[in-house]
Amino acid sequence: MKRWLRRRVDWAYEQLLSREISGAPTHVAVIQDGNRRYARQRGGDAPDGHRAGAETTERVLEWCQDVGVEELTLYTFSTENFERPDDENEELFDLLCEKLYEFADADRVHDNEVCIRVLGDVGRLPERVQDAVDYAEEQTRGYDRFVLNIALAYGGRTELLCAARSVARDVESDDLEPAEIDVETIESRLYDRTVRDVDLIIRTGGDERTSNFLPWHANGNEAAVFFCTPYWPEFSKPDFLRGIRTYEHREASWRRTRARRALALLGAVSEPELAEAKAVVDRFRDSLPTGEQPDEDEETDGLEAGGQAAD
Template identity: 75%
Template sequence: MLQWAQRRVQAAYERLLRREISGAPTHVAVIQDGNRRYASKQGGDAPDGHRAGAQTTERVMDWCKEMGVEELTLYTFSTENFDRPDHENQALFDLLEEKLYQFGDDDRVHDGEVCIRVIGERDRLPERVREAVRYAERRTADYDSFTLNVALAYGGRNELLGATREVARAVEDGELDPDDIDVSEIENRLYDSPVRDVDLIIRTGGDERTSNFLPWHANGNEAAVFFCTPYWPEFSKIDFLRGIRTYESREQSWRRTRANRALALVKALGGVELAEARSVIDRFRESLPEESSVEELGVEELEVESESSVE
C-alpha cells in the first residue's frame, strides 16, 4: 500500500514538473557518478553498479528524445579512471564492448536514427573496445535525428592540449596564419564531427564539481549545472525533469540580465540618441522575457524626459 501511494505521488510530481517546463536544452551532458557506491550500498561489486547504470543510460536516452533534446553526452570513463584496479576496469570494458555492439544493432537506435560517437583518447582503450566503437559508429554514421556522444578515456584538459598542439603544428608548417586562429579552428581540431555547445550539465552522486568535463563546449557556453544526490543507477525521470527546470530558470535569469544591460545602455545613451537606443533594444528583443516590452525597459519614460528637455 505504501509503495502504491509513493508511486502515485511521484507520478503527480512528474506531471507537475512537466507542466512547468516549456522547452528543453539542445545538448545535455551527464556525469554518471555513483555506480560503485550504489553497488556497495546494495552489497554488490563495482560491475553490478555499472550494469545498473547502463539501464539508467537507456532510460535517459528515451527521456531526452521525449523532451526534444537533440544531443546527449555521457561521461563514461575518464583518463583518471585508468588508475582504478585493473580487474574493475576490465569488467567495465567488457560491459562497454557489449553495450556498443548492442547499440549498434538495437532497433530503437535505428528507428530513432541515433548517431553514436565516441570522444576521448580511444587509442588508450583495449583493442576489443575500439573495435566495438568502430562498429557502433559505422552502423549509425548516417543518422542525424539524435546524437549520443560517449566520452571514453576522456579528459577535458587533454582535449584542449591536443587541439592546441595541432594548431601550433599547423602554424609551424606554414599551413595556418596565426591571425586566422579563431574559435572554428580550435573546434575543428577537437572532434572529427561538430559537437554542439552544452546547455546543461547534470551530475549525479552528490559531488558538486564538473570534473574537467567538456570545458570548451560547456564553460564557453556558460552551461547551466544541476547537481543531485541520487547515484546514477537511482537517477529518475523526476531528477531529469528537475535538471531541465534548472536549465530553464537559468535561461530566464540570463535573459533578464541581458535585458537589464540593454536598459542601462539605453539610459546611458540619453535623449538625443533615443532612436539609436531603440535600435539597441530591438536587437535585444529576442532575449527579453516574454512579458517584457520596450516600454517596460524605460524607453517610453526616456522619450518623455527627452521631450521635456527640448521644451
C-alpha cells in the same frame, strides 16, 4: 501499502514537473557518478553497479527524446579511471563492448535515427573496445535526428591541449597565421564532427563539481548545472525533469539580465553600440517583467540622445 503510496506520489510529482516544463535544452551532458557506491551499499561489487547504471543510461536516452533534447553526452570513462584496478576496468570494458554492439543493432536506435559517436582518446582503450566503437559509429553514421556522444578515455584538459598543439604546429609550419586563429579554428581540431554547445550538465552522486567535462562546449556556453544526490542507478525521471527545469530557470534569468544590461546602455554609449543594444532589447523584451518593459518612444529617445552625445 507504503510502496504503492510512494509510487503514486512519485507519479503525481512527475506529472507536475512535466506540466511545468515548456521547452528543452538542445544538448545535455551527464556525469554518471555513483555506480560503485551504489553497488557497495547493496553488498555488491563495482561491476554490479556499472551494469545497473547501464540500465539507467537507456532510460535517460528515452527521456531525452521524449522532451525534445537533440544531443546527449555521457561521461562514461575518464582518463583518470585507468588508475582503477585492472580487474574492475576489464569487466567495465566488457560491458562497454556489450552495450555498444547492442545499441548499434537495436531497432529503437535505428527507428529514431540515433547517431552514436565516441569522444576521447580511443587509442588508449583495449582493442576489443576500439572494435566495438568502430562498429557502433559505422552502423549509425548516416543518422542525425539525435546524437549520442559517449565520452571514453576522456579528459577535458587533454582535449584542449591537443587542439592547442595542433594549432601551434600549423603556425610553426606557416600553414596558419596567428591572426587567423578564431573559435572555429579550435573547434575544428577538437572533434572530427561538430559537437553542439552544452546547455545543461547533470551530475548524480552528490558531488558538486563538473570534473573537467567538456570545458570548451560547457564553460564557454555558460551551461546550467544540476547536481543531485541519487547515485546514477537510482536516477529517476523526476530527477531528470528537475534538471530540465533548472535549465529553463537559468535560461530565463540569462535573458532578463541581457535585456536589462542593454536597456542601461541605451542612453550611455555611441550610435553603433546603441543600435546593437536596441536589437538586444527587442529580442529579449518579453523576458522582462511588465513594469520594466520600455515602450517604443523611450527606446527612440534613447537612441536620439545617444546619437547626439556621440556627435
